[in-house]
Amino acid sequence: MEAPRPASADISHYLGALRRHWWIALVATGAGLGAGAVVTQTMPKVYESATSVLVQSVDQDTNAQGGRTKGAVNLDTEAQLVGSGAVAVKAGTLLRSGISPVELARSVSVQVPANTTVLVITFQADTPQKAQAGSHAFAEAYLRNREETARYQLDKQIRSLNLKVKQLTGALTGINARLASAVPGSPTESNLLSLRNNSQNQLNSLTGRLNELTTTTVGGGSIISDARLPETPSSPNTWLNIGAGAMIGLLLGLCLAYLRERFDRRLVTAADVRDRGRVPVLATLDERSTPHFDDVLQPYGPGGRVFNRLRNEVLASLEPDDQIIVVTGTSRGSASTLVAANLAAALARTGSDVVLIGAHLPDSVVDAAPLARMLGVSAVPGLSDLLAGRVGLSRALQRTPRIPSLRVITTGGAATAAGLMQSQRLKDTLQALRGQGGYVVIEAPSTSSSADAQSLASLADAAILAVELRRSRRPALEDATEQLQRVGTRLLGAVVMPRLTVPRPSEIEAPAVTLPAPSPRPSPAKDDGHEAPTQQLAAVLKRRDGDTK
Template identity: 35%
Template structure:
């Protein structure tokens, strides 16, 4: 038996096919949301400037930086978005909200470069370009000011030192001017004065060098000027639609799977396999139409399906196994349709078959499908009123097919185990196959009783009508007996005239007054209720002799 563990890709395809409208609807809704979001989003333009950062005298090499050299570009990227730079950029742009400008700036450092890419976002192209230029210039000015301040501080420090040395020189010269050439200590003061003068010259050279550096400060330069963007970067319609599709399609598949798992009625053969653990013997496609209350033609689409069903069933039975019970899940014509067409397919293949109507509550019975009499029938045989041979009627258009109707007492006389065993035994001896149209399992245990004396069981399931729970319960009920459950036959949801409750000829003859309020018959009634009882002929049940009835004219 096939179980859900054996699910294939085709089974998932069935799930998708079952809920294609739900998947498409979900994707369409997601795409509509993407369109709406794109339409309502404000346009955003971006403009980028590229700044080559050069080292200054105040820069020193930093250990652990991503790039070698004296400049840590990660630090410089943060300086671009600093408050001082933002305030200067706001003044250049005439804005009073520096913090708002900072939120619209992004700085990136390309790998293995000394370049900062400053990107500014704005609602129009010109503002985006102006913002990128303003932040680039403000950053370079800030970097230049920092380097200049550092050099000026060094110059001031050196100037203080130079002043101190000049004061020492003046003091020493004063002392020397008051001494004679031969005085003691004069040579020492002269030597000290020479040292001070050399120190002063050295400091002056240092100051001159620093001043030269101050004049040649180059903190960096803009190597790619910001340009006016030609198109907005946001909203990106293609990206939004792709994202909507990426969300809508998986969501639609999830909803389709949830609908499949939460479905209450049989819809596809995969439902029988996955949810009821039933093998599907055959399935009548929904495209096959039931035009009239009769069996399918031999070469019609439906006839081919039941011919294939016949081949599958026969291949699973031995020569001694002859009795097949066809049981429906819920009240309706499904079991009768399957039993009638399966018996016809067996007769067409050359096997002698007998179709037995053991379902008194169907909306359309075997006698109506085959054009035979409903009485006397099976219930009359079980009640002892007639012999089995008398209740057996030859099908008009199938010489090797016999039909036993439900009988006049169908609603009053149910099957007994002894009667069912005896009837099936006699019918099996007289023909190759016995096809029994059993009552539905959801409202009667008779099908289980009849199946206990049969050789095989087939469940007749109608898609869109039979529930998954009832079908699984019916399968379980049949597995609880020793008779093999071959599988299920799936019929489409629309059976055309089969689902219409017929009005018996006897009731059509009622007067208008008697027929008021009885224009239709409930599903629990059967045409045999209105027929007169068959008189007891006093025949005892003996060996079954099938009657030879001439073929009737086609109806």
Template identity: 25%
Template structure:
């Protein structure tokens, strides 16, 4: 993953990250509120060696004390020191329990022992710390052998009595909140990165570019009302979705202008990626720009084109391929422009054989001679081989890729299905692109997101099915797809 990928992760997962940070802060606060306050009191004792006072003896005594003071500090947490404290203060705990609340430490090179005691009561913490210092002094005096004069060579002096603490040492509410927030942030980043890494769906052009080098010709914004109005370029011509089909038409113009064949197969990896509605809308905007266009419903298994365009589909491509009818007899003109539609006709028992037959090849050549652009709406590539076979005899396939719908493995399989039979992949068209978020449709290579008045009210004139914007002048004729000879 490069920097761009990480930035995309942050943009896509910021809600999760923020939620986990807030959760961490909340848990830190709750932990602080539920924790029992513990107070810390400390006393200090000085360990020294009694000597006659000569320089040599003082030096030896100092070295001896520094070497032994760590052992003396370990004595503090033993029952020998703690049990007299428990008896003196009448504490209802054992020496082992008390030892877990007592710390004894000494800095390197010093002979001062710091005794710390934590307790739920500030007064009790101070009393225990002072009692331990006193008990420690007595225990050391009793266990160190006396000299010839009967005096213990080691002397324990209390340097600092423990004072009653005014504030609890734990919990540290501020620290807990900060730690909770940091832990939540780290977890949020980890979850977002894992989510991005484990996400196998194609979400944007970056995912497509990692699978195929075919050019991305355009992107179609997702419209939840597609089922209600599949022909958006006719029903809502000023919407961002309609504008994206015009951009796709313009990009497709360059393919046709490069002396390539004028016929293309529109297909997808799996069903439900919007290939049929995209085919119909692309054909309409292409014909409206002055290009003589024909679109053929080559999905001989589940034809939808005639239904979307409101045409009779009882006779069509299958009748032409088996010799029952001529193209001119079954193709139908649609709208006021040079757009012709050849429905699928009756569903045959052998669709793949018909689409790969010599009759199909001859039909393609005939249509390319009569029309400026020939579009085939073919079945998805993964379930059946129809589209791959048909694309071999045309200028290639225009592969519709549903953002968030198709998986990367499925897209790889679709590209491989075309490659395995020698068919070309003319280009990729992203469909179902979200309108919000880091993978959203908007300004950029896919087209324009401002919509030219999208969202304004429309009215229907009596006796006409065409809608016009209230108070708007008629749109100018668009520049666009010029006929290619």
């Protein structure tokens, strides 16, 4: 018998949850695709156009230590100047769009390719034309600003040189005047001559520098690749948004599938019975091995092998004196009938005397047909007739035609079943069957429908739960386990099967039966070698009715 173990969290558990709830992941992924498409349609379109500018050094350029290029131009500084306020004002003047310089500066970005003196100026706008015009305007504004700055620095140097030339010219005029009045050959004349030579040399140098500056052509750079009209928007990216939406939807679907699996109260797999219900699983039936209701399983079929293994495990789990096994279900249905009949047949095939009792009392004769049809016996008389005192034990016991060692007490005909499962007559019947030897398998109603299953379990030595997947729920399984524990019945485990499809009562052909006349005094008839226990039961029943022997 398989021992309970803690819930596992391996990859198969998550794959099983995904297999059972694949539709949630599919719907969530579809919703993510739709959301990505909607976001793409609602997002404003953004176009980008880029202009490449070759930056040339001018006299005022100085490169910071550690710059990315070895030239005089520091491109990192120039990239910051492109988005400056002065350049943005000039770009706004060129565009004539009425947009503030701050907004224009936010739409421009600059990239510096490695090991080059090139600036790539990119402008974003809501139309291709605006993007192209904006990129070109910022490139022109940057070059103009750079040229104006260089021209201003050059003019400043020219003004400074002119002032110095003017000063030197005045000084030289004064020296010449003083030299004219000096005594020839005197020391004063020698000093004035030396001063005049120095001033003349400085004036010549400044004049040459001034001539060079006045003839210098200022050029801070040039456009080497002008902005082009973009054909497609750079944002939103349709495939990126749809792909991201699908991924987010898939992740959300997986989370929802796991949460549904985690908080689902239904029992979907045998692992749920074992891990979430903490009940050992004795056998697991699938769609192929689950028997039909119109016949008992063949011993060598797929289901027959399952019940043969179940029989072996049950026999290994029973104590030497254990004889009575009750089979009950966790939900309304015929799962307990199916398991009890096939287990009794498997036990009887070993040669042991087995009595199968259908204790799920019916509301009509038609309800008793499935068990009778499965084993090929008459639906009446049965347990309800026996407990009501209309027939004796020998009349209620019927031998199955295909398995001679298996005898059956069907549920019987329609009767008022209130209190019959708690009556002393049932206890005496089970005691008499226990005295005959062999095994007794009781097919009990589900623990969720009435307290009869608990009452029958209190008279049994062991119990087996029949669990229909997708019909049974975890609280019902826990309640069934607790009911059996409270009466001290040892639970061997559960037999798990898929949800059964039972024929409707209108589709079941009710067998022709003749109910025997009520007899308050059942006669102690012989019962195929079991006369003594039957007579004892009859005597007990007579004493309970107030009769004297």
